[in-house]
Amino acid sequence: MKLYDTLIIGGGQAGLSVAYFLRRYKLNYLVLDDHQKAGGSWLETWDSLKLFSPTEFSSLSGWGMPKGINEYPDKAEFISYLEQYELRYKIPVKRPVKVLSIVKENTIFKVETNKGVFYSKTVVSATGTAQAPFVPDYPNREVFLGTQMHSSEYRSPGNFTGKNVLIVGGGNSGAQVLAEVSKVAQTQWVTLKEPSFLPDDIDGRYLFNDATDTFHGKTGTTNAGTKATLSDIVMIESVKEARGRGVLHAKRMFHSFYEKGVIWEDGTKSTYDMVIWCTGFRANLKYLAPLGIVVNNRIETTYTRSVIEPNLWLVGYGSWTGFASATIYGVGKTARQTAKEIAALFD
Template identity: 55%
Template sequence: MPSSQNEYPTKKELINYLSEYEKRYDFPIKRDTSVIQVSKEKDVFELRTNNGNYLCKSLVSATGTAMSPYIPKYPNSNEFNGRQIHSVDYLNTNDLNNKKVLIVGAGNSGAQILAEVSKVTTTKWVTSEPPIFLPEHIDGRYLFVQANNSYFKKETKEYRQKVSLSNIVQIQSVKEGLENGVYKDYRPFKAFYKHGVIWSDDTKESFDVVIWCTGFKANLKHLQKLGITQNNRIKTQNTKSISEPGLWLVGYGNWTGFASATIYGVGKTAKQTVEEITTFFNNNSA
């Protein structure tokens, strides 16, 4: 990727890079096309889409997680007459001024959104466990390298503490939040009521808005008819489906390769997938 004048590439630079990548390889991309359902008869997959059907002998499902935001179920959530949004729909604080906001989730999105929202209104932060803030000198790049080494059981000298990609990186907004003392965390509430939430000691507290920073799940709806999905996962060896020949799953998180739901992490497993597909066709060629 071309060097950036900034410490990290900007959103525009990343989009430009991906656009040039597409042009370089002249990918035959079908845009505005959603795969509604995948079925299989004998050795052939049929993909039913909003723009016609397709047949194939091998299929790579790489729909990732971004289209499937996860919100945990809480009793009486439908009774809450405030607003609930997931972090994927959060844009800015413009419509949150003077609203009392509950932010749920201990990861980087929760910490960063809390830092912003706390500047304009009253906030409270719910996490299942005490959040872990990385030292200032450990940024996203170091975190990724350390977690990568930990996952593959490689020795590392940079940072000895066990790391996770959910550990909170001290970007500037988080540093300001720490300085301003906004990161007081509370354990999960037990239910909703009309005006807010009910804590574990049965006390009630009103809120206007709940922002769920609770991550994402694999988007596998299109594969349901194959009957191989269990607990929103499909059993794989590396990225190859164990029970469905000709099917590979790329980019869904650690169960399909370390950090494979990230742009940087997916490449390692994708290369292996290509090799396996090549072998598959060589072994099944007529």
């Protein structure tokens, strides 16, 4: 039986960030990733996805992403960067390995996978949210006869040509999918509240600067004087182009579904062929359920460290594991502290 000091579950940006910082210590660690190749959840995004920060603000710790021909990197460029990052730092990754469950045997974690059992003294859960898409349970959703998909299943607009499409969700994914699909289909955007658009000259770099201030206990605004949050919509070129076509107009949520479409709050009906749910994700923690510490799909933590199971850390799930920790630029801060805490156990 080989016993690792640390197993990192997930080989996306969060897992690689933790592995990068663990390199500083003399620990025996391994990353388990369930994808066929490097790229993490970015492999499962739509084809035309653009990051909403320039290259220098779309990089992990240690090595900046090489500049491309565009100011804002696309999906393929970022996946290539993650692949090069693994190679550059010789990060030990075993794939494809899907973790099925984790249990505790005395003081050791037993990690059961589709490729056998692994044992470790500590575990970092870095599986993020991409494998747990969230679709709200709207009344009569099951009776709708059209096609429904989550944004995680969307790849390109080809299948939507000539259709009548309802796009639900007011974040960056909703705006970017709307911008693309509206070129080939009749679209209606639906959001819980009026979408919040950042000024054209404000992009992700300012959001991450604000995140850094929050991390250090400060509050403030972007250098343009605008209070911004990570839920605001960044006006990348495709979204600006959609604004020029007049399609960035959202209605508030409908009341329920019926067979051919949706019923609005005033009782009127609209027919749709397809619904795209751009409604976000939830933490992927199913394999940790046997530990008995998951409550309402959360694990109580002090920063990234589990309170009940102190040899377990959770990185990259969002604000409850460190402000902006689910972002490329923000995850490094939480990863650095996590690696430091793990190393302290072996001093």
